[in-house]
Amino acid sequence: MILCRSLNVPGSGMTSTLQAISxxxxxxxxxxxxxxFREWQPLAIGIDKxxxxxxxxxAAKHIRTALLIHTRALPYFRNMAKATARFGLDGAEAGEVTEQQRAHATEQIKEIQRKRNEARRAAEEAEKARKxxxxxxxxxxxxxxKFKGNPD
Structure with missing residues (x-):
């Protein structure tokens, strides 16, 4: 759960506090x-700032946590694996995706798929055992x- 800090609006005498969000x-x-974010485009380095x-x-910590979740998701890695450019919040190009970064994304895709396959196999085995x-x-x-009905 993320707690937002109070936002003081200077000169207005207003303070608003957003509710806790995940x-x-x-x-x-x-x-x-x-x-x-919607299109899972590779984000510019330093976009957290x-x-x-x-x-x-x-809170800065909460923004970074959200970014961490976003940039470790399969759709993000899929776009990183084939991208050549990074993008800022305005959608304009803001740097490049290196070959090393594309290779890392490809490795992460394979790792995520491997873990999903293992989890699927484990679930299938558990279901077989349950049945x-x-x-x-x-x-x-x-x-x-059968034996209850046969008093000897």
């Missing part, structure tokens, strides 16, 4: 405001009921 909710706000300057209502246990319990119940 990093994902902060990302929704950023996505609604900036197309670079731009966001902090433009959004004093959010086998269910079948075993049914057979056991059948045996119990």
């Amino acid at each position: 990093p994902r909710e902060l990302l929704k706000i950023l996505s609604a405001k900036y197309s670079v 731009q966001l902090i300057a433009q959004h004093p209502e959010f 086998a246990e269910e079948l075993r319990q049914q057979k056991l119940q059948m045996l119990v009921s």
Whole structure:
């Protein structure tokens, strides 16, 4: 949960405090405001400083946490793997994506896919084990009921 700091509006005598939001909710706000987030474009180096300057209502630590989540997501890595340019908040080019950065993104995509495949296989194995246990319990119940009906 992210807590926003109070925003003092100089000269107005007003202080407003935004409600607590999660990093994902902060990302929704950023996505609604900036197309670079919606389109998963490679972000300019130092974009955190731009966001902090433009959004004093959010703590710098919370903006960086939201950026971390965004830049470690599969759609972001997919775009990084094929991109040549980085973009600022205004959507203008703001630097380049190096070959090393594209290679890193490709490695991350493979790692995410490997982990997802492992998780899927583990879930399938767990489901098989659950079904086998269910079948075993049914057979056991059948045996119990069979022998219950035969008093010797």
